[in-house]
Amino acid sequence: MSDTSTANGKVVVNRAMSLDGFIAGPGDSMDWGPVRLADHAPDEFADIAAATGAMLIGRRTWDVGDRMEAEAPGSVDYPFSGPMFLLTHRPLDPPNPEVTILTGDIGRAVATALDAAGGKDLEILGADVAAQCLRRGLVDEILVYVLPVLLGDGIRFSPPGLARIDLEPISSTRSGAVTILRFRVRK
Numbered sequence: 001m002s003d004t005s006t007a008n009g010k011v012v013v014n015r016a017m018s019l020d021g022f023i024a025g026p027g028d029s030m031d032w033g034p035v036r037l038a039d040h041a042p043d044e045f046a047d048i049a050a051a052t053g054a055m056l057i058g059r060r061t062w063d064v065g066d067r068m069e070a071e072a073p074g075s076v077d078y079p080f081s082g083p084m085f086l087l088t089h090r091p092l093d094p095p096n097p098e099v100t101i102l103t104g105d106i107g108r109a110v111a112t113a114l115d116a117a118g119g120k121d122l123e124i125l126g127a128d129v130a131a132q133c134l135r136r137g138l139v140d141e142i143l144v145y146v147l148p149v150l151l152g153d154g155i156r157f158s159p160p161g162l163a164r165i166d167l168e169p170i171s172s173t174r175s176g177a178v179t180i181l182r183f184r185v186r187k
């Protein structure tokens with residue numbers, strides 16, 4: 001376990017993925033099911049949200065969520081109301097008092113957000129941000145909701161260049177059309 005995880009909750013990379021390894025389709029499209037996870041796997045989704053104490057979010061994920069919310073209000077609702085940390089080099093316009101902006105060293109950002117999670121898990125959102133965390137050995141678990149679709153193109157689970165990381169299966173469950181896979185990251 002990392003130093004950041006011993007006295008705290010876990011650092012979890014949590015995401016919906018197509019069977020061919022994409023977390024968003026071409027043009028950041030999210031119309032293939034991930035925003036309906038609460039319908040697909042309501043119990044698991046609620047349990048996972050309840051175990052989450054804070055979120056660390058990449059700026060592109062934030063901007064795509066904003067766009068989706070503008071196009072379809074309520075479409076990115078998530079049953080989570082804890083602290084949110086946004087990794088970005090640019091201020092939000094307009095500012096959002098519910099979000100803390102962090103920039104720079106990923107290790108410090110994870111430590112800050114994990115501390116704010118109050119003993120619960122820290123959820124990492126965004127492929128680029130997750131890859132930075134994986135590269136630095138900061139991730140404890142990966143939780144993937146596999147949806148029954150091949151997207152063919154889009155945003156991959158992780159950007160090219162991430163070195164091999166070995167995982168240990170924790171669980172595999174099925175809820176309706178969704179297969180939920182949980183892995184521990186070997187360190």
Ligand SMILES: NC(=O)c1ccc[n+]([C@@H]2O[C@H](COP(=O)([O-])OP(=O)(O)OC[C@H]3O[C@@H](n4cnc5c(N)ncnc54)[C@H](OP(=O)(O)O)[C@@H]3O)[C@@H](O)[C@H]2O)c1
Nearest residue numbers: 015016024028058059060061087088089104126127128129
């Ligand atoms: N399927 C799912 O469950 C799921 C979950 C999350 C996201 N997604 C999708 O994934 C895509 C976004 O992922 P992504 O990999 O493209 O981007 P991302 O990880 O969300 O955001 C990357 C951006 O965050 C900022 N950033 C990253 N590290 C930083 C640091 N250390 N300091 C300061 N700023 C930092 C930079 O933005 P600036 O320099 O511009 O500030 C960077 O370009 C979207 O399509 C989204 O919908 C899918």
